[in-house]
Amino acid sequence: MLHESVFRTEELPVGDRFEAWTERLGRTHAPMELDSDRAADYRGHQRLIGLGDVTIWPATFDQLVFRRTPKLVRQSDPEVYHLSLLHRGVGAASWGREHIAYEVGDIHTNCSSRAYEIATGSEPVSIVGIEVPRTLVALPARSADRVIGSRISGREGLGALLAQFLGQLAADTSPYGPSDAPRLGNVVTDLVTALFAHALDAESQLTPETHSRALTLRIKDFIRRHLGDQDLTPARVAAAHHISRSYLYRLFQAEGIAVSSYIRDRRLAGARRDLADPALSALPVHAVAARWGFPRAAEFSRAFRTAYGVTPGAFRDQARCGEDGSAGGGPGAN
Known part of the structure; x- marks a missing residue:
């Protein structure tokens, strides 16, 4: 702390x-x-x-x-x-x-x-x-x-x-x-x-290092605001910030993660929070997936299980039973 x-x-x-x-x-x-x-x-x-x-x-x-x-x-x-x-x-x-x-x-x-x-x-x-x-x-x-x-x-x-x-x-x-x-x-x-x-x-007048950090922060904020867009791709992110995809990749490589992985992990973290939210318990799993930019339920299920070791449906059941009520942590928590 x-x-x-x-x-x-x-x-x-x-x-x-x-x-x-x-x-x-x-x-x-x-x-x-x-x-x-x-x-x-x-x-x-x-x-x-x-x-x-x-x-x-x-x-x-x-x-x-x-x-x-x-x-x-x-x-x-x-x-x-x-x-x-x-x-x-x-x-x-x-x-x-x-x-x-x-x-x-x-x-x-x-x-x-x-x-x-x-x-x-x-x-x-x-x-x-x-x-x-x-x-x-x-x-x-x-x-x-x-x-x-x-x-x-x-x-x-x-x-x-x-x-x-x-x-x-x-x-x-x-x-x-x-x-x-x-x-x-x-x-x-x-x-x-x-x-x-x-x-x-x-x-x-910014030093190159500070300019890169500030640009990366702006890009991450852009990604967070557009996670629900199915067409949120590295190419779109780069175009929105008037940089090349190769430069975008280098910015995220400096942080030890690929930009596509960052987008996926943030989406999964958002979906995980929604699945654990009692107020959204009536929302079908596939609707939660679509809400976070996963149009194909099977693809979402595989990615979720790889990240958290359990299927989305099983995770929701655990949350309902109080076995795992936490919606935080996991990929993309930072």
Whole structure:
């Protein structure tokens, strides 16, 4: 399981809550001055998830003003980029004469090396924060710094891809072990780098390795969204991303799997979840198969038995009897 710590102000005496929250966020990002009209009885909840050098932190908290002053920057600078995906509430940030407002679905960016002031609305806000060392973002520092302060959409494109990844990871960290942490941190770093480069319209500045990782993530997301399409083939995937099939094969070979195997395994994993779902118990096995891109029942049955050691029908019977109620795991679980 990933290393994770949880902090709740409600577990502290009322008079200590706001000071403890200030200290917690100062250690999470960088020392800041915090103010709140709820300071007398402050409510804040944060999960801190370590991914090697990268940290993500889902949090919900009362109205708050963050100030990172020039003096604090001079005194202590961990040199990290911060991103916040706003799930609930509103916020606004200022850097001197620059002022930007944020709403649900937006991604806010800032940097510990710059002074800023950020204020949330009167209602509690929910975010997923990211802390990434500046040295890990594979763009020239001068270029990457131009993104700071931008309002980036988390509803489309690379912003949506980052938001989906964060949402899945924050929802359940139990499938991952400690050795997965740095690899997941690399994924976050690559997505942040690609997002910054896209915001700059400068993907050509990406290192080849980071560009390949970001492209592979986009391709995997495309595959997941089209698993039910019977014509989802390597040729179609390559065409959708304007690359050759040979280049597509090389991208997946770097991950130790063939693209056709990745598609098959994701389909089988989806079908397995549906077969174990009591809400879908009336759906015939062949309909489940078709739903996941297997038009021929016999082919689906052979593939399922090869992957899981049991026929689809027998697996469904086991799930009904409670002998194997788990719908997770198996091929394509990552």
